[in-house]
Amino acid sequence: MTDTLSQFSVLSLYSAMAVYAIAFIVFTFDLARGAGREANAAAASDSIVQSTGEGSTATLTRVRAEAATRSTSRGRLARIAMALTWLGFLFQLVATVLRGVAASRVPWANMYEFAMTGTLIITLVFLIVNLKWDLAFVGAFSTGLVLLLLGLSATRYYVEVVPLPPALQSYWLVIHVFVATLGTGFFALGFALSLTQLLQTRREHRTVDAKPTRLAWMSRLPDSAQLENYAYRLIIIGFIFWTFTLIAGAVWADKAWGRYWGWDTKEVWTFIIWTIYAGYIHARSTRGWRGTRSAVLAMVGFGSVMFNFTVVNIYFKGLHAYSGLN
């Protein structure tokens, strides 16, 4: 039974990857051809609107692009790619749930499972945020990253379903690890937006200087200030989750290892990541650091998250040795 279910899980995961691959291609075409054209038109109207009503009633007009962006329609390619991403997400959801059922526990107890659940959350955050703002231009990054991580874990980190060792038998596994994946999901999207922001800033400067730029296609995306706002709002949510991960991890460590903090390698890196993002949040309100420098910090932060997940898990010695790999 366990074997059958986990085989179906793998099958469903491969289907999800195939669909993500197509979505990735469509997103890329969309980027090349006209992503966010309307979104930017709305963003450009980010100015003070003065409206004077006639007659005896007050006429009030919304001011900022924020609200306007929401109602803009996406291009056809973007719509197709978003639909594909939803489909891939559903396949992956089935894969993840089946894996959990096969193991009779939460599907995030080793590296393969953590990658599966983590990328599921990255995709979910991307999809949910897109219900609010039009960030379809991040789709190529988001599906690309998810594909890469899934491919890596399915081929290199795959392990059969095994029971939980005593150290992992705790409800904190459910809370601590899940919240960490949530934080990772928001940081991933924040990374993509900060990267876009850096490129956009570069294009804007070259445009102001009337120099040629190969980034002309980016004129259709939101301007760098707007991208920075999006990134910031996602990252502060990720930061809250990360703070909670840190505290929940300490509470669990106190139960399992007899101390709440011991500078274990994974603890060290969780702390480093927290500190970098704390720096990012402060940088945004420090003169000379807003904009490019804070965007670089956001990217270094997510780089550290990925480093923590891959290199620290596999090569660094520590108590968090749950990759399931030998």
Added chain:
Amino acid sequence: MLRPSDHIDSAHANPGDDVREIRLSLGGWLRWAWRQITSMRTALILLLLLAIAAVPGSIFPQRSSDPNGVTQYFADNPDTAAWLEGFQLFDVYTSVWFSAIYLLLFISLVGCVIPRAKHHWDALRSAPPATPQNLNRLPAHLTARMPGVSPDAAIAAAESVLRRDRYRVRRYDAANRLTVSAERGYMRETGNLVFHVALVGVLIAVGLGGGFGYAGQRVVVEGQAFTNSLIAYDSFSPGRFFSDATLSPFSLRLDKFTTRYEETNVNAVGQPIDYTADVTIEQRGEEPVGDVIKVNEPLNIGGSDVYLLGNGYAPEVTVRDAAGSVIYQEAVPFLPQDRNLTSVGVVKLPDGLKQQVGLIGFFYPTVNEGHAGASFSMYPDLLDPMLTFNVYVGDLGLNDGVPRSVYALDTSKLTKLTGTKTNLPSLELRPGDTAQLPNGLGSVSLETVKRFASLDVHRDPAQGWVLVFAIAAVAGLLTSLFIPRRRVWISVREQADGTVVEYAALARGDDPTLSAALTHIANAHGSNLGLERD
């Protein structure tokens, strides 16, 4: 000043100030240094330095978390190790440079928090500021004409709408216009201050807990007991201000240690599923009570927590001399070497035999023989246990006063009598077996095989406070990041063609919904006056 001078919201510093202050007195220098250290830029750089400084601790083994790794590193790379030691790279988190960074950071933080707290306290008790002359210069601005509405009614409605949205409201009227000034979201700054103060609280609580607490390790074999006292521990690390009196008086006996290993799942045969230590606790003046310790379920005894951190086998070994009298009988804890619990242990016999004898033992819970003839354990449970001994004679090195590990045998002054490179095979014992020692020294028997648990006993009197401050920090963080602080002004003017109402808003800090909020207020104001939108 609300924020440090390099805060994005603050006005640019006047360059003239610097010119005037070129010649600084000592007080001037101190003021200058204080201003530097409490600036946002310095805090930010210290924060990033802290992140970088933490990295080496994950690369090099640390004495705090991996003392054996440090010993190994010194053995493998003596030259580099000595060099790294000079930079305290094996004690990164207690090193001078790491401490310097976080102490400076916290000084900077306190220096920033105190003036902000004072400023916030004043702000909490003062009315919203006067209405600016030109509302249309503000980041969010709306205008509405309301013919047929009297200015008095309009401003009264504005006041009530803002109050209903929990704004603090103050009227500022002039000859040509009636205005209200309103502010909300004071909790944002309160949360911000709570967050930063809570971080200081965490640091202090961590320091105090480490200072007054202790941690002790003890290996207990089934049937054995120990009392919570300094001499009972195999290793003990007290905090700086620790005193014996804080050791809560109790004794603990390990009645039984049960393990369960996976048997059916072919991918995980032999993987541990459960460890349970059945113990009896006796506190002073109380009846003994039975209890259970498991890996994720420590036992709290009188303020100390007892954790189950490891386990293994303790073969019970009896040694008799040539005449057959028992000179040694003990359950010897063997240290596990692999996941199938091939274990290594040592028996030292300084007295009672003709010569000093040392035994290095290998224990296999389920023995199997490899291709090369070497034994190994193929399953962690006791299915087919075997104990082998290599016998050494000579000087055990116990008389020169140097402390020796009970788990290691210094063979430098010993001669090997059995095992590889000798003429005799290793002694092989199954439970109940007896084997003769070479040279007519005597005999050694394996009686039974018991299990041991390695327990950690901890006390950290401040750890509850660490948690309280951590939760306060999260609460402060949530309020400071998600409660918008904003000022709103509504001005009413009477013009020839009717009453004109202007709405304007200013965010203090990041506020993505400022415009939406202003629109909402304007709409609510219209409805309050009974107006309909087009």
